[in-house]
Amino acid sequence: MARISVFGIGYVGAVAAACLARDGHKVIAVDTDETKVDLINRGQSPLVETGLGNLIAQGIDSDRLFATSDASFAIDQTDVSFICVGTPSDPSGALDLTFIKEVSRQIGQELRDKDTMHSVVLRSTVLPGTSDDVCLPLIERHAGKTAGRGFGFGYYPEFLREGSAIEDYDDAGLVVFGALDEATRNFLHMLNATQDCCLHEVGLRTAEMVKYTSNSWRATKVTFANEIGNIAKACGLDGHEVMDILCADHKVSMSPKFLRPGFAFGGSCLPKDIRALKHLADRTQTPTPLLSAVLDANDAQVLRAERMVRESGAHHVGLVGVSFKPGTDDLRESPLVDLAARLLGQGINVSIYDPFVARIAQEQGEDRFRKSKLPQLKHMLVQDLADLVNEADALVIGNFYAETVEILREASVTKPTIDLTRLRRDMVSTGTYEGICW
Numbered sequence: 242m243a244r245i246s247v248f249g250i251g252y253v254g255a256v257a258a259a260c261l262a263r264d265g266h267k268v269i270a271v272d273t274d275e276t277k278v279d280l281i282n283r284g285q286s287p288l289v290e291t292g293l294g295n296l297i298a299q300g301i302d303s304d305r306l307f308a309t310s311d312a313s314f315a316i317d318q319t320d321v322s323f324i325c326v327g328t329p330s331d332p333s334g335a336l337d338l339t340f341i342k343e344v345s346r347q348i349g350q351e352l353r354d355k356d357t358m359h360s361v362v363l364r365s366t367v368l369p370g371t372s373d374d375v376c377l378p379l380i381e382r383h384a385g386k387t388a389g390r391g392f393g394f395g396y397y398p399e400f401l402r403e404g405s406a407i408e409d410y411d412d413a414g415l416v417v418f419g420a421l422d423e424a425t426r427n428f429l430h431m432l433n434a435t436q437d438c439c440l441h442e443v444g445l446r447t448a449e450m451v452k453y454t455s456n457s458w459r460a461t462k463v464t465f466a467n468e469i470g471n472i473a474k475a476c477g478l479d480g481h482e483v484m485d486i487l488c489a490d491h492k493v494s495m496s497p498k499f500l501r502p503g504f505a506f507g508g509s510c511l512p513k514d515i516r517a518l519k520h521l522a523d524r525t526q527t528p529t530p531l532l533s534a535v536l537d538a539n540d541a542q543v544l545r546a547e548r549m550v551r552e553s554g555a556h557h558v559g560l561v562g563v564s565f566k567p568g569t570d571d572l573r574e575s576p577l578v579d580l581a582a583r584l585l586g587q588g589i590n591v592s593i594y595d596p597f598v599a600r601i602a603q604e605q606g607e608d609r610f611r612k613s614k615l616p617q618l619k620h621m622l623v624q625d626l627a628d629l630v631n632e633a634d635a636l637v638i639g640n641f642y643a644e645t646v647e648i649l650r651e652a653s654v655t656k657p658t659i660d661l662t663r664l665r666r667d668m669v670s671t672g673t674y675e676g677i678c679w
């Protein structure tokens with residue numbers, strides 16, 4: 242079993258650390274955020290993700306998982322380091338590599354005095370050339386060693402989806418990596434030995450590009466399905482039925498994932514990754530009309546929902562779901578946050594029911610939302626769905642939560658209800674109920 246340090250305990254790092262410990266590896270999770278370090282060491286998850294709390298608790302109980310902010314200790318006690326720090330957008334849409342540079346410097350410094358071979362495996366989403374042009378020179382300079390000989394290096398992107406992260410970790414669907422040396426290559430093959438898919442071993446730059454290709458394709462699928470849904474609705478047709486039929490065409494390997502008409506895509510990956518790819522294309526004078534259209538169409542879907550709410554004449558909206566999708570508390574670039582902020586901006590009062598965000602609000606308080614577009618979110622949250630239904634004069638269903646279906650279906654018979662997710666397949670726009678594209 243391997244000894245692995247995981248730098249960055251966000252959605253990717255926390256899931257990787259917990260799953261690696263579950264699989265028998267000795268794992269040290271490293272983060273600069275002491276709150277996350279403390280939570281892990283108390284056996285608690287720093288974020289809401291199905292099954293993650295249990296795995297972290299088991300990892301701590303079995304002594305296979307430990308968290309620290311001490312990078313030096315982590316490098317000393319392990320043979321492989323995963324880099325899972327954030328790569329957000331900067332204001333121009335370019336990739337902000339601040340965290341990547343900092344962690345590369347830190348790891349390089351710690352490798353200087355280490356006399357055994359250590360592999361660094363980058364898992365964050367980075368544009369082609371980032372490993373070669375940014376990480377490796379920094380690690381080499383600070384370590385005083387050459388990549389591939391003095392230390393190992395690989396790029397191994399993560400494809401998990403929040404909300405089904407552990408399931409996706411175990412059944413990735415796509416595994417691609419590049420490695421500069423034998424030790425890192427063997428480690429990545431060992432780690433993926435049980436994956437039920439082909440392992441693609443390629444150059445670092447190709448692996449980096451595949452990650453952006455995958456996310457751009459996912460975003461394009463969402464937008465395409467939404468547009469088909471919008472057109473189908475205008476023709477009195479059921480867009481979900483149309484897309485189900487398209488997705489049944491396995492001859493061209495069509496995966497139904499991301500091809501379900503509904504609301505805009507969001508989250509911490511698809512929007513910023515499309516922006517970064519477009520930014521790169523602009524720098525290389527490569528026209529990207531399709532990717533630009535995908536972003537424009539995504540914004541248009543938020544405006545469509547906003548218009549539907551305005552047309553309902555509601556003064557107080559009850560919003561069901563605010564994270565970017567059910568099963569997670571992640572608010573980053575959530576189109577529902579955007580919609581709520583727009584409604585507030587129009588003078589419409591908004592109350593929110595979201596069981597996942599409510600959990601984290603209770604545990605971690607107001608600070609968690611300070612940087613979001615809804616800094617007052619904690620005070621907008623309603624614990625009881627029945628209260629939300631009673632208080633609001635229109636309902637907006639943003640995320641699907643199984644336990645809410647019957648209450649919301651019943652309410653939709655008398656109260657204006659705008660459904661962005663489709664509560665049930667037999668529900669079509671009629672009376673006070675309106676689906677965004679069905």
Ligand SMILES: NC(=O)c1ccc[n+]([C@@H]2O[C@H](COP(=O)([O-])OP(=O)(O)OC[C@H]3O[C@@H](n4cnc5c(N)ncnc54)[C@H](O)[C@@H]3O)[C@@H](O)[C@H]2O)c1
Binds near residue numbers: 252253325399
């Ligand atoms: N969230 C997803 O669903 C997902 C899926 C696949 C890939 N990715 C990619 O993986 C990367 C991480 O995403 P995330 O959502 O987990 O990020 P995140 O922002 O949730 O977490 C990043 C963590 O890194 C920590 N950090 C920053 N600098 C550090 C340092 N020097 N040492 C140790 N820790 C440090 C931060 O405190 C934070 O806890 C990004 O590149 C993202 O695009 C994300």
